[in-house]
Amino acid sequence: MVQPLLEIIDITKRYGEITAVDGVSVAVDEGTCFGLLGPNGAGKTTLLEIIEGILPQSAGEILYKGLPRPASFREEVGIQFQQTALLSFLTIRETLRTFQRLYRKSRDLKGLIRECRLEEIVDQHNDKISGGQRQRLLLALALVNDPELLFLDEPSTGLDPHARRDLWDIIERQKSLGKTLVLTTHYMEEAQHLCDEVAIMDHGKIIARGTPEALVSTHCKGATVSLPQSGFPEIQEGFPWPVQKIRERVVIHTDAVNSCLAVLMRNGAQLDEMVIRSPNLEDVFLNLTGHQLRNEK
């Protein structure tokens, strides 16, 4: 059996009476992208910062290459925080060079700037760039030491779809180079797109883990039918499938789409604005916890 690159064993983190991370154990194999998926406040960032060595754990153990993290751990990993400020009045190039000097081993800056698409802004001050450019800079800082293991905390939060795609491209390139990635996200699209394995967290615990496909097939069979509440007739009594009201829509989870549609039509439901889709990780989370990923409870 291959030794996992990273083993998290029964990690707990308490802040007084509050338990932010509750006995979490996972293993991350080398060369894979491991995602921690969960809503805000689930404990993802706390767990990630414990693994990174930024926060001390209350209990549990972390092994890197089968051993406790060595003193050189920070030389070998790259870290991108969810929110971070940088030294003021420095250009992008100077910021990268400053961080480059903090490591024994580092990448060629030209190549890094090109890979992270920072060429056009390389002489601008680091506080005078857009959100997408800033995230690419933070990713470049995490890559400056050519790390074996990369930690990304909510890398695309707040980005528009185009900027998010750009960032995903850079992350996917790291995957293709055989790097190991651990990322947190509350975007199921991101987890589904980037991750080889996902652990779903809620209230400090891991409630499910596996490949995105396995999670979906295990926890969400069938499909999701959604239609406006105004077009949904009063047929809840004896309706054969679970019905949820989410915002202005009614969501029905069914493993028999044909029968479901027949029942709806028989009861005079308005199907003009109906959407039928295959389940995804959001549905897995909904099924497991009863609440949504993005809108907490």
Next chain:
Amino acid sequence: MRFERLWAVFYARNLEFFRDRSALGWNFIFPFLIVLGFGVIFSGKGFKEYRIGIFPHPSGTVSLDRAKIPAGFKEIRYAEFIGIHSLEEGLEKLRHHRIDFLLETGLAPHRYWIDDSSPKAYAIEGVFKGSLSPANVETLVQKEEIQGKQIRYIDWFFPGILSMNMMFSALWGVGYIVVRYRKNGVLKRLHATPLTALEYLLAQILSRLFLLIFTLTVVWIGCNLFFSFTVEGSYADLFIVFGVGGLSMCALGLLLASRGSSEEFTDGVLNFITWPMMFLSEVWFSIDSAPEWIKLASKALPLTHMVKAARKVMNDGAGLSEVTLELTVLISIAVVCLVAGAALFSWRK
């Protein structure tokens, strides 16, 4: 410890300082303006310590040739005579300490009013009564003047104001900046790299020390163009005194910034420390006449020793051997603060 990492932080911090134009300008302009202002106010004949109201008299400056006040009193130095219309107006000014002494013009017996709680009023009253004494009083006293080269007020004042400026720059430049970086997450980001706390703290201190000496040199050259300072001792000794003093101030700033992420709290603590230092370290005035416990407290303050050593070198021509005590105290404060600051230092909020 790795020099490359220390250099990276040192260099980045210096770039920040020199590119922050507003802060940079203020660092040079503030001490220059203070020295210039006080130099003009306190040097030579323009300086007026006492304000004496004369009534009834048209408002404004009093023409002493025509004023009907005792001739001897007209010769008092460091006094400004102010014309006042009426007794009521004079009493109002006296009550609000806008004048120190109120005198009615005319012949003897001379009527005057003072605020009994005012030390200046007490002094002028003595001078006034003295001015009425018979001329043969000169036979009862013998005037002696200090021998040798006199120390100009500006030469006495300048080392104090430079030291005070270094104190502000060091405490805020290290203390406040580190707390701000902790609050906005810069420290957390640096903590995610191999940079050690010792490397970071040393880089901060060395950077600030370099900037302090740089600022000091520029301000010195600028002020010297106006006042031509007299340095009795060696410039090298003075440089060492300011360097060691700056180091102890930076270390104190580091200790204050070792924990916490509230800029408001740090601001309060820095004010709490700098204000007593400013007034008890003899930057502005001597505390020889202060109670013993104040003098004792003053000796615990690094600024006291820095100012004292700088004045000894600049005004009295002392060498390093004569300021050993002050340098030892400053180095001790620096070492204690550095060790305690490094031990208590936290990267996180």
